[in-house]
Amino acid sequence: MELAYTPKQKAFRQEVRAWLAANLPREPLANYDTREGFEQHRAWEAKLFESRLSMVMWPTELGGRGCDLIEWLIFEEEYYGADGPMRINQNGQLLLGPTLMEFGTEAQKQRFLPRMAASTDMWAQGWSEPNAGSDMAAITSKATRDGDEYVLNGQKTWSTRAIFADWLFGLFRSDPTSSRHHGLSFLLVPLDAPGVTIRPIKALNGKDAFAEVFFDDVRVPVANRIGEDGQGWHVAMATAGFERGLLLRSPARFQITARKLVELYKANRDSADRDPSIREAVLDAWMGTEGYALSAYHTVGRLNRGAQIGAESSTNKVFWSELDLKMHETAMRILGARGELLGSAPQAHDGGWLEGFLFAQAGPIYAGTNEIQRNIIAERMLGLPK
Numbered sequence: 208m209e210l211a212y213t214p215k216q217k218a219f220r221q222e223v224r225a226w227l228a229a230n231l232p233r234e235p236l237a238n239y240d241t242r243e244g245f246e247q248h249r250a251w252e253a254k255l256f257e258s259r260l261s262m263v264m265w266p267t268e269l270g271g272r273g274c275d276l277i278e279w280l281i282f283e284e285e286y287y288g289a290d291g292p293m294r295i296n297q298n299g300q301l302l303l304g305p306t307l308m309e310f311g312t313e314a315q316k317q318r319f320l321p322r323m324a325a326s327t328d329m330w331a332q333g334w335s336e337p338n339a340g341s342d343m344a345a346i347t348s349k350a351t352r353d354g355d356e357y358v359l360n361g362q363k364t365w366s367t368r369a370i371f372a373d374w375l376f377g378l379f380r381s382d383p384t385s386s387r388h389h390g391l392s393f394l395l396v397p398l399d400a401p402g403v404t405i406r407p408i409k410a411l412n413g414k415d416a417f418a419e420v421f422f423d424d425v426r427v428p429v430a431n432r433i434g435e436d437g438q439g440w441h442v443a444m445a446t447a448g449f450e451r452g453l454l455l456r457s458p459a460r461f462q463i464t465a466r467k468l469v470e471l472y473k474a475n476r477d478s479a480d481r482d483p484s485i486r487e488a489v490l491d492a493w494m495g496t497e498g499y500a501l502s503a504y505h506t507v508g509r510l511n512r513g514a515q516i517g518a519e520s521s522t523n524k525v526f527w528s529e530l531d532l533k534m535h536e537t538a539m540r541i542l543g544a545r546g547e548l549l550g551s552a553p554q555a556h557d558g559g560w561l562e563g564f565l566f567a568q569a570g571p572i573y574a575g576t577n578e579i580q581r582n583i584i585a586e587r588m589l590g591l592p593k
C-alpha cells in the first residue's frame with residue numbers, strides 16, 4: 208500500500224492552493240438563496256471553469272482536467288480548507304452530469320455538459336412529488352407524446368433552488384397505462400418554458416431554498432429525453448452509484464467543520480469544560496471526520512482498481528449526515544443561548560453555526576432518507592429479510 212502522495216499529486220495540490228489564494232473572493236458572497244447571492248455564486252463558478260477547476264474529474268474536452276478520484280479528493284481538501292464558496296450547481300454537476308455521460312447522446316453531451324460545468328445553466332432536480340418522496344416509483348406527473356414533443360402536466364416539489372435555476376431534470380410518466388417504476392421517462396425541462404409555474408418554499412432558516420414546480424401543458428422536445436422512452440427509472444438508478452455515495456459530500460467538507468469545532472472549543476474552554484461530555488463530543492467529531500477521510504481514500508483505492516461502491520454509498524450517507532448533525536449540536540452546546548441568536552443580533556456568534564445547525568437537520572432527509580438507507584444496508588449488505 209502506498210500512503211504517500213506522488214510528485215504529480217503534490218504539484219496539483221500546490222497549483223490549486225495557489226490559484227485559490229489568488230482568486231478567492233475577498234468578501235464573502237451574498238447568501239445563495241437570494242437572487243443576488245445566486246448570481247454571485249454563478250459568476251464564481253464560471254471563474255473556476257475558466258481555469259478548468261470547476262469539474263476537475265471531467266474530460267478535458269468537456270472543460271475538466273481528466274483528474275482521477277485521488278486528485279479530486281485533493282482538490283476538495285484545498286477548496287474546503289480555503290473556505291471556498293458553497294457550490295450551488297451540484298444537482299446538475301454531480302447527478303445529471305454523470306447520467307448524461309453514461310446515457311446522453313453525443314449531441315446532448317456537447318449541448319449541456321460544458322454549460323453545466325461553467326454554471327451558465329443552473330440545474331434543479333425534479334424527482335419528488337407531493338405523494339412520491341421515498342416511494343419515488345409513485346410519480347404521477349405525466350409526459351404525453353405529441354409528435355416530436357412531450358406535453359407535461361403535474362407537480363414536483365422540494366426542488367432545491369428551482370426558483371433561480373435555468374433547467375430542471377426529472378422523471379415523468381410517459382406511458383399512461385404503466386405503474387410504479389415502469390413507463391417513466393427522464394426529461395430535461397427549461398424552467399422558462401410556457402406553462403411552468405414556480406412557487407418558492409421557505410426552509411427552516413426562512414430563506415426561499417426550494418420550490419414547488421407546476422407543469423400545465425408544458426411542451427418539451429423529444430430531443431430533451433435522456434435514454435429511451437419509458438426507461439427513465441433505469442437511467443436515474445443506473446447512474447454510477449459511487450458518484451452519489453462519494454462525490455455529493457466529500458470528507459473535506461466535514462474535516463473543516465471538525466477543525467472549526469476544535470477552535471470553538473478552545474476559545475470557550477472555561478465554560479465548555481464544565482461539562483466533560485462536550486470535550487468527548489469534540490474528540491469524537493475529530494476522529495469521525497478523520498475516519499471518514501481515511502475510509503474515502505480506501506474506497507477510492509478500491510475504485511481505482513476497478514471495484515464498485517454499491518450499497519456502501521448508503522453507509523457513507525448515514526455516517527456523514529449523522530456526524531454533521533452531531534458536530535453542529537456540539538457547537539450549539541458550546542455556544543449556549545448565544546448560539547441561538549440570528550446573525551443580525553448584536554451579540555450573535557459569527558461562526559455560521561446556527562445556519563449550519565439548521566441545514567444539518569436536513570442531512571438525514573435529502574439524497575434518500577436515512578431510514579431508506581438503513582433498509583438498503585439491511586437488505587443488500589447484510590442480507591436481512593425485507
Ligand SMILES: Cc1cc2nc3c(=O)[nH]c(=O)nc-3n(C[C@H](O)[C@H](O)[C@H](O)COP(=O)(O)OP(=O)(O)OC[C@H]3O[C@@H](n4cnc5c(N)ncnc54)[C@H](O)[C@@H]3O)c2cc1C
Binds near residue numbers: 332337340342366576
Ligand atoms: C434540504 C432538502 C433538499 C431537497 N432537494 C430536493 C430536490 O432538489 N429535488 C427533489 O426532487 N427532492 C428534494 N428533496 C426531497 C427529498 O428527496 C425528500 O424529502 C425525501 O426523499 C423524503 O421524501 P418525503 O419528504 O416525501 O418523505 P416520505 O417519503 O413521506 O417519508 C416520511 C418519513 O417516513 C420514512 N419512510 C418512508 N418510507 C419508509 C420505508 N419504506 N421504510 C422506513 N421508513 C420510511 C422516511 O424515512 C421519513 O422519515 C429535498 C429535501 C431536503 C430536506
